[in-house]
Amino acid sequence: MRVEIWSDIACPWCYVGKARFEKALAAFPHRDGVEVVHRSFELDPGRAKGDVEPVLAMLTAKYGMSEAQALAGEDRLAAQAAAEGLAYRSRGRDHGSTFDLHRLLHLAADHGRQEALLDAFYRANFAEERSVFGDDDHLVGLAVAAGLDEDAVRAVLADPTAYAERVRADQREAAALGATGVPFFVIDRAYGVSGAQPAEVFTEALTRAWQEHAPAPEAGPDAGVCGPDGCAVPGDAASAGG
Numbered sequence: 001m002r003v004e005i006w007s008d009i010a011c012p013w014c015y016v017g018k019a020r021f022e023k024a025l026a027a028f029p030h031r032d033g034v035e036v037v038h039r040s041f042e043l044d045p046g047r048a049k050g051d052v053e054p055v056l057a058m059l060t061a062k063y064g065m066s067e068a069q070a071l072a073g074e075d076r077l078a079a080q081a082a083a084e085g086l087a088y089r090s091r092g093r094d095h096g097s098t099f100d101l102h103r104l105l106h107l108a109a110d111h112g113r114q115e116a117l118l119d120a121f122y123r124a125n126f127a128e129e130r131s132v133f134g135d136d137d138h139l140v141g142l143a144v145a146a147g148l149d150e151d152a153v154r155a156v157l158a159d160p161t162a163y164a165e166r167v168r169a170d171q172r173e174a175a176a177l178g179a180t181g182v183p184f185f186v187i188d189r190a191y192g193v194s195g196a197q198p199a200e201v202f203t204e205a206l207t208r209a210w211q212e213h214a215p216a217p218e219a220g221p222d223a224g225v226c227g228p229d230g231c232a233v234p235g236d237a238a239s240a241g242g
Contacts, residue, residue: 096133
């Protein structure tokens with residue numbers, strides 16, 4: 001059984017949702033028969049590579065938030081992450097283009113290191129001080145630590161066309177499947193779950209898909225999801241992102 005997950009490294013709900021899905025998968029009795037594939041989805045596809053700004057500035061400018069609202073939203077997201085055992089820096093993070101990161105994830109997939117690199121990117125973006133945006137040397141270091149060849153990584157970063165079509169193909173496929181936000185989980189191209197659902201929802205979805213019964217549950221109103229208009233934050237009508 002194949003589970004495809006569309007996500008973006010800049011999406012906090014993707015970070016949280018991955019942990020919740022993995023909790024469900026770890027307890028799933030047929031987990032050894034489940035293949036997980038990560039697909040690309042850019043929340044900010046028009047952003048240039050060198051256009052890097054603080055998350056707080058992006059939130060206040062793009063979504064019309066006050067600084068206090070943006071900070072409160074980040075704090076609530078940090079609490080959601082902490083509940084899943086994840087570190088989350090609610091202050092001082094950057095926001096930028098994730099296109100190169102997605103290209104490197106496709107390189108990693110070709111070498112069986114996609115999961116390791118995605119985890120490294122998430123940790124670097126949400127938990128560590130050094131920005132993953134606008135710093136190719138940092139991306140190279142993360143990729144090499146995840147098991148990739150340094151020369152191969154640098155070659156991809158030096159060639160903007162390398163793996164570009166695979167990133168765009170993933171995004172076209174997401175649109176064809178009706179995904180307007182991430183994380184978006186598709187099981188055997190027959191069952192879909194949208195948002196950072198609780199682990200119990202993923203467990204039910206996996207079980208139903210394995211048994212080839214009714215479609216998996218739709219996302220509820222409280223499911224965390226990031227889309228072009230931002231990332232829903234529990235307990236607040238405003239949206240947050242980054």
